[in-house]
Amino acid sequence: MKELITKYINADLIIWSFPLYYFGMPSKVKAFLDRMLPIYLPYISINNDKTSCHPLRYDLSHQRYILISTCGLYGTKNNYEALLKQFEFIFKDRLTKIICPEGELFSIPQIDGRTSRFLTHVKQAGKEFSTNGVFSEHTKRELNKLLLPPKIFIELVNTSWSITDSSINKNS
Ligand SMILES: Cc1cc2nc3c(=O)[nH]c(=O)nc-3n(C[C@H](O)[C@H](O)[C@H](O)COP(=O)(O)O)c2cc1C
Incomplete structure (x- = not known):
């Protein structure tokens, strides 16, 4: 230490x-x-x-x-x-x-378009921080946007699981 x-x-x-x-x-x-x-x-x-x-x-x-x-x-x-x-x-x-x-989306190649767009804004944020010490309002707004709308995100990530709420034995 x-x-x-x-x-x-x-x-x-x-x-x-x-x-x-x-x-x-x-x-x-x-x-x-x-x-x-x-x-x-x-x-x-x-x-x-x-x-x-x-x-x-x-x-x-x-x-x-x-x-x-x-x-x-x-x-x-x-x-x-x-x-x-x-x-x-x-x-x-x-x-x-x-x-x-929605971090799991970074491992799905099919939506690479969305995730790389987000990473472009991360890079831009780094540039802005190193020159101005802050992120621009535009970059902040872009970074605050979800990669996918919640409903689509849930459907996409949940399809890989074979259990759902209703298949859980609530008495066990
Ligand atoms: C022990 C554990 C606890 C987690 N708790 C949360 C949480 O409170 N909220 C959330 O949105 N995601 C939570 N997650 C999901 C992780 O933040 C996400 O999957 C992340 O990408 C995992 O990174 P890693 O694979 O490097 O561990 C949790 C994951 C683990 C393994």
């Missing part, structure tokens, strides 16, 4: 990239985050709004953070809120996000 923390505190940009697991981050990412605790000081101080916190041990005000995450369901509602809240607590207003629901 000594080596990783040194790299971390010297970085201008940290990209957190992982799939959504149980409305949060995968355990390995959480383990890494937990081991980053030494970047904070052990004492507790009071914020302007009377809440409390552990101050950072280092001046990381130069740092920006990007979260890139995909997930299996088709939306962010009732899905990403807990993770985003946690990241906002940690990284405040210095966090930029790229969330890509």
Whole structure:
């Protein structure tokens, strides 16, 4: 961790990239985050709004953070809120996000047109971030569009499963 923390505190940009697991981050990412605790000081101080916190041990005000995450369901509602809240607590207003629901579609070659279009917008977002430090409103709108409308997405991804809600034995 000594080596990783040194790299971390010297970085201008940290990209957190992982799939959504149980409305949060995968355990390995959480383990890494937990081991980053030494970047904070052990004492507790009071914020302007009377809440409390552990101050950072280092001046990381130069740092920006990007979260890139995909997930299996088709939306962010009732899905990403807990993770985003946690990241906002940690990284405040210095966090930029790229969330890509319907992630399973990336493994279906037949809809490559849709997925590569999305990835083109991701590349564009990277360019904009490196020059302006933000994504343009147009790029944000494009990144917020679903790859497929929910109904079509559900039909497509569910065809490969041989069980449905009604075939589950509710008494077992
Ligand atoms: C343990 C586990 C928990 C998951 N939890 C969620 C979830 O809360 N919401 C969601 O939309 N997708 C969830 N998914 C789907 C994954 O985010 C999605 O399939 C992702 O592409 C998996 O990436 P991986 O194959 O690298 O693990 C979960 C997948 C796993 C394996």
